[in-house]
Amino acid sequence: MEMRAEEAARRWLADQGVSQVRDGWMSDEKPDALLTANQVAHSWAGDVFAEDLDAADQVRLAFGLLDLLGEYWVTCEIRFANESEEGPLPADVLWDGYRQRLEADRDAEAVTYSLWVDWFEDHATSATAFAEVLGNDIDRVVAERSEALLRRARRVLECSGPVHWTVKELTYRTAMRLPALHSAVFRGLLASFHDAYGDLEPTAALTFLGRLDLPTNTQHLAELRHVLAAGHKNHYRSPGAWDDALRSCS
Template sequence: MTREDEDAERARRWLAAAGVTRVSSDAWRQDDSPEAVLTPNEVAHTWTSVALEDPALDATARLRTAFGLLDLLGEYWVTMEIRLALADQHHPLPTEAFWAACRLRLEAAAEPEALLYSLWVDWFEDRDTAATAFAEVLGRDLAWRPAHEVAAGPDRGPWLRRARRVLEVSGPVPWPVKQPAYRTAAGISELHPALFRGLLGSYHDVHGDLEPEAAVALLKQLDLPAGTEHLTKLHQVLEAGHRNHYLAPHAWR
């Protein structure tokens, strides 16, 4: 059983103790209202904060139960509640364990859609958290290290999954923060498509950030399939010195 499976089972048991049971892949019931069917989103909204404040659990157990709810429900709201709980000065959650849990799910075979969305719109768009978040989920693995050293090792497959997923949503991360990691990723051929999407997002996202000259230099290093959508246009706007689609919408058109 994986750590994610253990956390999901922990959360399932915790919900069951509260009288909430799963009746199908997308339906739940509560003992005191057996006739009412709850959606995963409704369960997330009602029970995530309760789990994160459960006085019967220590901080690590609260965090693992919340991540188990994320694994069970797949709902973005769970990530929002966890983020709020991390900022709670009175009942702090273990930050290192939080980032370790994120990395674990980013490496899993199943794509963690809600977690990726949270990284993109919450952690990476926020200038107060972007640098720390990017470093924790990928940056420390890539920055200022030789590509051949980074890409080697027995855990290459899961690590590549994590790197691809983070690069693809890294558009809002400030350029000085992500550029060293981007530079290393450019030397790892398996990451070229994801790095391209990261560069594309760095240009097109509302909060996307890049330096045109440095970005186009990276773009020229990528070995991408002929006819890759938007490749030529991205080259053109970067060569012309444009930093972001929303600063000059006419340039892309």
């Protein structure tokens, strides 16, 4: 599916006069100027949503561009289109696009960054986004345990810091039934404390921490346990707490 989307995007760019060359990209308009993937994303990704295609095919084409270019800006254009007057985009196609790329055995940094800073940090969208990319599926992840599902779960858990605790608590609890996800739950808890918009409940998070099977030398495990035991919810609300933990646990 992804390769087909990527090839469709490559053909679409070719129709715009943009082609990949050995060291980057080239536009017919300026054949002497070598373009980066980021420049291509900024210049052409938004045009996908002006194409004479139905909205679902526009979304699929945009995700193909994401596969081809690997640039976060493509996800920004998808979000802009979702929030535009013509939006919202078809939710099934939008979230299926995210899920497929979270499951793929290839770099997903642009996708996870998009979830983290755009969908999860915005409390108007975080609950829906989290449910769509993991919360609705966590029971299936635990039951099936396929590599693709585990890959998606790990990636989402690790960037889920800004999601409201009440939204993610049950998903964390369910994920903890699988030892293969314990490290990802830990990183989710750590991000929930450290992210500027991170959210957790210290007592519940401390209980979860105590049930995780982690290597004893896991970096920042002792410090996180220390700040949670002291009742701290977030690094930015208690700016000295982490330094105190570092001193206490050294």
